[in-house]
Amino acid sequence: MPSDIQNIVADSSDDASNQADDDWSSEDQVENDKVSISEEETAKTTGEHPQAPKKTPANRSGTPRHPPRNRPSLSLSKYRISKRKARKLRLESRKFRKRLEKMRKQMATELEAQVANLERQVGQQIRSELEAKVANLERQMEEMTIRLSDTEQTNKGPNRKRSSDEGDTHMQGMEDDPKKQRVK
Secondary structure, three states: OOHHHHHHHHHHHHHHHHHHHHHHHHHHHHHHHHHHHHHHHHHHHOOOOOOOOOOOOOOOEEEEEEEOOOOOOOOHHHOOOHHEEEEHHHHHHHHHHHHHHHHHHHHHHHHHHHHHHHHHHHHHHHHHHHHHHHHHHHHHHHHHHHHHHHHHHHOOOOOHHHHHHHHOOOHHHHHHOHHHHHHO
């Protein structure tokens, strides 16, 4: 049962919409007939064809002017600007872009110069630190060579020979032979 009711309601709504479409189309047809009759009458009186494009006066540059729009868009009407203002804004934006590009290049060259300066400073600092370390190592090497030469001279010198001559040979032998140490 409910499906039968839905079908009947759907059929009646389709009939109503079709009837409304028919009413609108008949009204449009009548209005179109009136327009075509009025165009034919104007064509007879003026001698122009109703479909011929209207001539628009040319501006200074030689291009035809566009006729004003009949219906302005309400949402964008407050944002509309004149051609002169648009041209001025384009020129200003072009100048701004050029100035921005110039500033960007200038900043890039300044940064490159700063980076090169910092690299030079760091290089000099590292070089000075390394030179100080090398000088310190050279000084230590000289001290070591002096100590080494001193120890060699003391080993080869007359003091060493005298001490070995005066030393107890018996004790040296005992140190070499562990059996002799035990006997004593």
